[in-house]
Amino acid sequence: MIQKPKIVWLVDVPDWAYYNRATAISAKLDDYEHFVLSVGGMSKDMFWQLMGNIKPNIIVVMHPSGFQTFNDLGQIVFIATGTRAMTFGKRNKAIVYYTNNEIEGSNLDNMVRDKLTESAGDIPIISVSQKPIKFGKNICVGEKPRKHKSIYEQILAGLEELPDDTYVFFAEHDVLYHESHFADAPSESTKRDQVNYNTNCYRCISNGFSRRELPSKALSQCSGLVGTMKSAIKEKHSLLIHSGREGIGGRIEPGAGRGCSWLDINTYESEMPNVDIRHDKNFSQLIKMEIQGETLPHWGDCSKLREKLSV
Numbered sequence: 153m154i155q156k157p158k159i160v161w162l163v164d165v166p167d168w169a170y171y172n173r174a175t176a177i178s179a180k181l182d183d184y185e186h187f188v189l190s191v192g193g194m195s196k197d198m199f200w201q202l203m204g205n206i207k208p209n210i211i212v213v214m215h216p217s218g219f220q221t222f223n224d225l226g227q228i229v230f231i232a233t234g235t236r237a238m239t240f241g242k243r244n245k246a247i248v249y250y251t252n253n254e255i256e257g258s259n260l261d262n263m264v265r266d267k268l269t270e271s272a273g274d275i276p277i278i279s280v281s282q283k284p285i286k287f288g289k290n291i292c293v294g295e296k297p298r299k300h301k302s303i304y305e306q307i308l309a310g311l312e313e314l315p316d317d318t319y320v321f322f323a324e325h326d327v328l329y330h331e332s333h334f335a336d337a338p339s340e341s342t343k344r345d346q347v348n349y350n351t352n353c354y355r356c357i358s359n360g361f362s363r364r365e366l367p368s369k370a371l372s373q374c375s376g377l378v379g380t381m382k383s384a385i386k387e388k389h390s391l392l393i394h395s396g397r398e399g400i401g402g403r404i405e406p407g408a409g410r411g412c413s414w415l416d417i418n419t420y421e422s423e424m425p426n427v428d429i430r431h432d433k434n435f436s437q438l439i440k441m442e443i444q445g446e447t448l449p450h451w452g453d454c455s456k457l458r459e460k461l462s463v
Contacts, residue, residue: 158185160189245318245321245339247275247276249278249280250310251282252296253285256285275321278310293306300392304404311378317379321374328426331424344377348375349368349375350422353372362444363444373426429463
C-alpha cells in the first residue's frame with residue numbers, strides 16, 4: 153500500500169475561522185493525508201515533537217502573523233495562506249447590497265461602498281436601490297415606504313438575478329464589512345435549507361463599540377444559498393403582509409421570530425469584526441447597548457471612525 157504524503161494545517165486563534173479554511177481546502181485534496189493543528193499556546197518544543205511524530209511533507213500556515221515562533225521550519229515546504237488568498241472552491245458567490253438611499257452621497261455611504269468593494273474582491277455585487285446608483289450591477293425598484301416589507305422586496309429583486317446554487321451575502325448601506333466576513337463563511341459546506349449568520353459584529357455608537365448579543369441573528373450578517381434565501385424571504389414577506397409584525401414575531405431575519413421553521417441555522421465568527429454604524433437615519437430602533445471598548449481590531453478608535461464617517 154502506497155503511503156499518502158502528509159500535510160499539516162496550522163491554525164491560530166480565532167480557531168473556527170482558520171479551521172474552516174483548512175478543511176475547505178483539504179476536502180479537495182484526496183491524494184494527501186491531512187492533520188489540522190491549533191498551535192495557540194503551543195511551545196516550540198511541543199511543536200517540533202508533533203512534527204517529528206507526524207513527519208509531514210508540507211506544512212501550511214493559515215495565519216502567518218501568528219507564527220513568529222515557528223519561523224525556522226527547515227527543509228519542510230512552507231506555504232503562507234492569508235485572508236485574501238482564500239477564494240478556494242467551485243461554488244460561485246455574490247453579494248446583494250440594498251439601500252433606501254437615505255444616506256446617499258454622505259461620507260458614511262461612500263466609505264461603506266468603498267470598503268465593500270475592497271472586501272468583496274472578485275465577488276460580484278448586485279445593488280438594489282430606490283434611486284439609480286452607480287454601484288455594482290444596479291437594480292432600481294423605485295420609491296418604497298420605510299417598512300420591513302420594502303427590505304424584503306428589495307432583497308428578492310436582487311436574488312432573482314442569481315442562480316439558486318450561488319452562495320449569497322446580504323449587505324446593508326450602513327455596515328462596514330471586513331474581507332474575512334466573506335472568506336470565513338462556510339460557503340462550500342453549506343447545504344440547502346441552511347442559513348449562516350456571522351456573529352462577529354459590533355455596533356459603533358457615540359461612546360464606543362458594542363458587540364451584538366450572542367447568538368446574534370442580524371439580517372446584515374446573513375448568508376446562504378440563493379434558492380434557500382428566496383424561499384425564506386418570500387415566507388417572511390407573506391407572513392408580514394397578511395399578519396403584520398405579529399406574523400413574523402417582530403423579527404425580520406430568516407430563522408428568527410416566526411416562520412421558516414424548516415431552516416437549519418448556523419453561526420460562524422469571522423477573523424475580524426464587521427461594524428454596524430449607528431446614526432440618525434438607522435432603520436432599526438436604537439436599544440440600550442453595553443460598551444465593550446473604545447477601540448476595535450482593524451477599525452481602530454470609535455470616535456475617530458465616527459468623525460471620518462461624519463456621524
